[in-house]
Amino acid sequence: MSNIHDLYEAYLASGKVITDTRKLEPESIYFALKGQHFDGNNFAKEALSSGCRLAVVDDERLKNEKGCFWVPNALKMLQNLARYHREKLSIPVIGITGSNGKTTTKELIAAVLKKKYNVWYTQGNLNNHIGVPLTILSMPPQTQVAIIEMGANHIGEIAGLCQIAKPNHGLITNIGKAHLEGFGSFNGVKKGKGELYDFLKKTGGEIFVNVDNPDLLEMLGDYPWIGYGSGSKAVVRAEEISASPMLSFNLTTSRVSGLRINTHLIGKYNKDNVLAAASVAHYFGVEESLVKAALEEYVPKNNRSQFLNTGRNHVILDAYNANPSSMQVALSNFKEMEHPFKVIILGSMKELGEDSKKEHYALLTDLEKLDVEVCFLIGEEFKGIIPANNRFKWYKDTKDLQEALKAASLNNALVLVKGSRANELETVVDFL
Numbered sequence: 001m002s003n004i005h006d007l008y009e010a011y012l013a014s015g016k017v018i019t020d021t022r023k024l025e026p027e028s029i030y031f032a033l034k035g036q037h038f039d040g041n042n043f044a045k046e047a048l049s050s051g052c053r054l055a056v057v058d059d060e061r062l063k064n065e066k067g068c069f070w071v072p073n074a075l076k077m078l079q080n081l082a083r084y085h086r087e088k089l090s091i092p093v094i095g096i097t098g099s100n101g102k103t104t105t106k107e108l109i110a111a112v113l114k115k116k117y118n119v120w121y122t123q124g125n126l127n128n129h130i131g132v133p134l135t136i137l138s139m140p141p142q143t144q145v146a147i148i149e150m151g152a153n154h155i156g157e158i159a160g161l162c163q164i165a166k167p168n169h170g171l172i173t174n175i176g177k178a179h180l181e182g183f184g185s186f187n188g189v190k191k192g193k194g195e196l197y198d199f200l201k202k203t204g205g206e207i208f209v210n211v212d213n214p215d216l217l218e219m220l221g222d223y224p225w226i227g228y229g230s231g232s233k234a235v236v237r238a239e240e241i242s243a244s245p246m247l248s249f250n251l252t253t254s255r256v257s258g259l260r261i262n263t264h265l266i267g268k269y270n271k272d273n274v275l276a277a278a279s280v281a282h283y284f285g286v287e288e289s290l291v292k293a294a295l296e297e298y299v300p301k302n303n304r305s306q307f308l309n310t311g312r313n314h315v316i317l318d319a320y321n322a323n324p325s326s327m328q329v330a331l332s333n334f335k336e337m338e339h340p341f342k343v344i345i346l347g348s349m350k351e352l353g354e355d356s357k358k359e360h361y362a363l364l365t366d367l368e369k370l371d372v373e374v375c376f377l378i379g380e381e382f383k384g385i386i387p388a389n390n391r392f393k394w395y396k397d398t399k400d401l402q403e404a405l406k407a408a409s410l411n412n413a414l415v416l417v418k419g420s421r422a423n424e425l426e427t428v429v430d431f432l
């Protein structure tokens with residue numbers, strides 16, 4: 001076996017690709033990837049003896065080992081194989097990127113399209129240079145539409161992912177202040193996410209866009225698009241929107257008018273994600289009654305915009321991630337919610353680079369204006385900049401906060417919990 005054609009034959013016969021021997025499935029192809037703390041080459045023999053068909057390795061010492069397919073770079077080969085496979089598929093591939101709401105939008109699009117098609121989509125958040133090729137290579141043969149989430153924290157990344165997934169449809173959820181460290185600035189984020197538009201423009205792909213987002217419209221220039229949002233330019237519109245606390249709205253398309261949709265999603269900001277899904281569904285000919293059913297059945301998981309009743313308090317759990325843009329929408333949503341006893345628990349925002357101090361300071365300024373009983377803040381980033389006000393309480397980490405919550409014993413409160421993943425704020429729910 002010596003080239004990608006041979007490897008592709010082996011892949012077609014196996015249909016399964018793995019990178020972790022702990023998730024081994026017999027007959028699969030094992031790719032030996034390297035991480036900061038591991039070298040997959042060290043597990044190649046184990047993979048083979050446990051039933052893998054083939055191990056793609058890049059360690060010279062395994063060059064002549066039986067069952068090993070040696071290449072100069074196993075990760076590159078994984079990406080090349082995914083590209084090779086993608087090029088042979090003639091199905092629609094929908095690429096999704098943006099600063100916030102990619103996973104939610106992807107799950108919602110999958111939910112609506114599943115009503116009519118065999119759909120394959122990014123599992124969880126596997127949206128990077130390894131996750132995208134794995135998503136493509138694990139696609140079942142009967143797949144009719146694929147939805148690929150593409151994440152990025154630096155310039156050039158989305159362009160690279162587009163070369164692998166070759167989307168022929170796409171959408172950018174929004175452009176916000178996320179991953180500023182890697183992108184350098186807001187304009188950097190625009191350029192980085194805009195690489196999806198660049199690819200689609202060059203290849204004549206279809207673009208779905210939120211017509212209420214001037215940044216996205218500016219980036220599109222005079223390229224034709226399919227709009228969702230509000231106003232007459234949108235093919236799919238939401239009207240009479242309420243979020244108390246669950247998002248409801250009237251859906252209007254070219255085929256229905258004012259179809260009420262009651263979701264299990266919290267916050268008006270989720271309207272954009274839901275409309276993106278309705279717009280893709282409309283384009284792919286999914287009937288509105290099925291769209292309504294799919295959107296109403298969808299329940300968010302994994303600490304993203306979840307609404308929980310702990311028996312003592314009501315909690316909006318949004319501990320999956322945080323950045324200045326998603327903090328802003330979460331706070332403005334919380335502000336609109338009527339409740340006599342509101343409490344906020346915020347973890348710091350990571351990956352903001354040199355803007356970190358400024359952005360945490362701006363967040364505190366917004367918080368000061370909110371009518372809440374108490375505000376618990378966690379993380380070094382808030383240290384020393386918290387206003388002298390006894391509503392604000394600072395803790396070094398989530399463990400310290402847990403102790404404080406035990407002592408405070410909150411009852412009958414509406415609590416917003418939000419912060420970057422690293423704070424592990426979901427662990428405080430047991431104390432609420």
Ligand code: ATP
Nearest residue numbers: 099100101102103104269272304305318321326329
């Ligand atoms: P990641 O970059 O980690 O992959 P993502 O873009 O996939 O994130 P989601 O996982 O869908 O985003 O949502 C994460 C959080 O972002 C949500 O819990 C919510 O707080 C916020 N969010 C979701 N949708 C929007 C939106 N349209 N605008 C602003 N914030 C949003």
Ligand code: MG
Nearest residue numbers: 102103125127
């Ligand atoms: Mg995601």
